[in-house]
């Protein structure tokens with residue numbers, strides 16, 4: 001297994017925020033699978049979904065994990081919230097390093113992502129229903145992929161970072 005910190009969890013669970021804070025507090029380098037995909041495609045995630053479709057995006061996520069496996073370690077890897085949908089990605093995530101699942105309640109997702117336009121799966125009406133449905137579909141997959149689950153509702157960024165570092169040996 002490579003020595004990276006891998007962050008998984010629903011949209012808005014804090015993967016990017018926590019990942020960047022871990023980069024500041026350690027000698028590790030932050031990378032984000034969504035950012036790698038945007039750089040590779042030269043456009044935003046919302047444009048990839050609109051122009052090429054979700055299935056195309058999911059293939060890029062799988063390729064991105066394979067590329068990271070061929071890269072150096074000592075990274076904090078933040079992933080897209082749907083990375084676990086393709087179950088072939090689960091062993092890849094585990095090979096990359098210790099997988100931390102940032103668990104979050106649907107209500108907290110809504111509070112945090114109100115007005116957000118960057119997440120194509122949460123556009124339109126009935127957001128709570130959408131979030132609850134996606135979470136129900138994904139719950140088991142996040143748990144399968146996780147080495148460690150952190151319940152993040154009500155915790156500050158530094159408290160979550162502290163828990164991860166305590167556990168990352």
Ligand SMILES: Nc1ncnc2c1ncn2[C@@H]1O[C@H](COP(=O)(O)OP(=O)(O)O)[C@@H](O)[C@H]1O
Pocket residue numbers: 009010011012013014015016017018078112113152155156157160
């Ligand atoms: N522990 C936290 N407490 C309060 N707000 C948070 C926390 N973690 C993240 N946020 C906020 O929630 C929003 C979504 O966080 P983000 O890191 O983009 O999530 P993700 O990368 O998992 O989609 C951001 O506005 C961020 O500032």
Ligand SMILES: O=C(O)C1=C[C@@H](OP(=O)(O)O)[C@@H](O)[C@H](O)C1
Pocket residue numbers: 009010011012015034045079080081082083118119120121
């Ligand atoms: O949950 C999902 O399926 C997605 C989550 C997003 O990443 P974040 O979790 O960083 O928002 C991004 O990969 C894309 O919009 C799809």
